[in-house]
Amino acid sequence: MTEKTIADLIEDRFGLPTEDGRDMPAAGELAAILRHRSHRRYKPDPVPDELLRVVLAAAFSAPAKSDLQQCSVVVVKDPAVRARLNELVASQDWVPGAPSLLVFCGDSRRIRRVAQARGKPYPNGHLDAFLNCAVDAGIVLATFIRAAEAVGLGCCPISVIRDRIEEVADLLGLPDHVFPLAGMGLGWPRAEGWISLRLPPSVTVHTDRYDDGDLLAEVEAYDRRRDARFSTPPEKQRMTKEYGVAEFYGWSEDKARQYAVPQRKQLARFLTSKGFDLD
Template sequence: MADTQGLLQARFGIDMPGADVPDAVAPLVDRRVTRRYTEQDVPDALLNGLLAAAQSAPAKSDLQQFSVVVMRDKPRIKQVADWIGTMDWIATAPVFLVWCGDMRRGQRLCQMHGMKHANNNLDTLLNTAVDCSLAMGQFIAAAELIGLGTCPISYVRNHIERVSPLLGLPDGVYPVAGLAVGWPVFRRPVSMRLPPSVVVHRERYDDSTLADAVGAYDERRRARDPIAPGSLKNNDVYPPREGVGWSENAARQLSVPERFGFGAYLRTKGFDLA
């Protein structure tokens, strides 16, 4: 039987007597990120089974608007790690997956049947990103159920002008995130999440208690896992200091423009974004 309160206490840092975690769901609540991998390989047959699980995720209108590029070549994976610069452990993963939103396939389907593709718009961009994210999430869940470790890497979009040619991505296809996959050297501690009272809304959106709830959350996280000054976001913009909580660190990141050229890049790849 799952230790419901133990799992929830680890994940949220608070008691949650009104919640129950079935045994089948416990591994999802206990999920941890993995940033160090052993040299053990992930067999192709196993990887293919996990990718089949990913393709079994929900898809908008059954359009299945995503693709995934499997990278196993060590020098190529290291090239991506070197471009990112701050995540050298990516290069230790035996598999690196790049999950992509894919409008191109739909365009080609229309061509095959003599029809015009009339949905090159912002909604299609969102649908391709959501299809891709659902598939990646299902892959992560399946992989970690069998003991593999994973870590999503949004930073591939910081170097999209390099990653796309490396992978041969054509117009209509763009990277959403990378995913390092391998057998963990060790299990990291559970990352504390915001309390459900901040994230889960009943019947209508209400963030009237946000400031107090986030303040208490900051204290809980600071007590368990304080942020070192060297790990703060944007230390070149804001002076590093002791005692910064999660919310201020999030604000430090969100207050500086990030990937502001992404829209321009997508337009060069055939997205109208209207």
């Protein structure tokens, strides 16, 4: 039996042949990243507190912009708070089954308090302050996923909490300059999960200058590859009342329908109410 290589894992991820990594064995951290799977179904077994602390320690070892470390995580344990949070993300039916639930937050409050305590001005409360802490939180979140998978846990981010961002912030007692970026369901996977086919590097990687001249042809080919692996049944199509049941329903049709209606238009108002200057 031929041992798998990194090239094989890249082909699994993108559905395209490649010789990149053909002489590299499918082992170690790189192979684990390429094998990433989202998990939305969990065994009932709890995640030990010590193991969760270890995974969080790994997550907070991630890079941070200028060493500002502008991320905070709320681990939701109180049954009443958890129950309410489950209600707020009721569109995600797998969330209540996750043994652990966390909320990753962008946190610009900490550095502002430090500046005040040290008697220094803070003239940087503009849009970049929001971007810095949002990116920091996103990097910690991604590192958490990798750390969780390294110890056999499965997880999946929950961006839908931003649909109810005001209520989530109030529920978790988030002060000014702190906002919920995403939730995270965590537990022991009930099944192996599947490899989600990604857009090809010809679409996402550019050399010297941005060029999307072949975008639509590339996306059409991607739709076909993805459909050949995981086709969407008619009952899973979005907005069939408005757009009908498509004979061919690829990734691009799904995402175009998803973003055919306004989403989270309240975010700027919420962030302004939390003290962020978005100018």
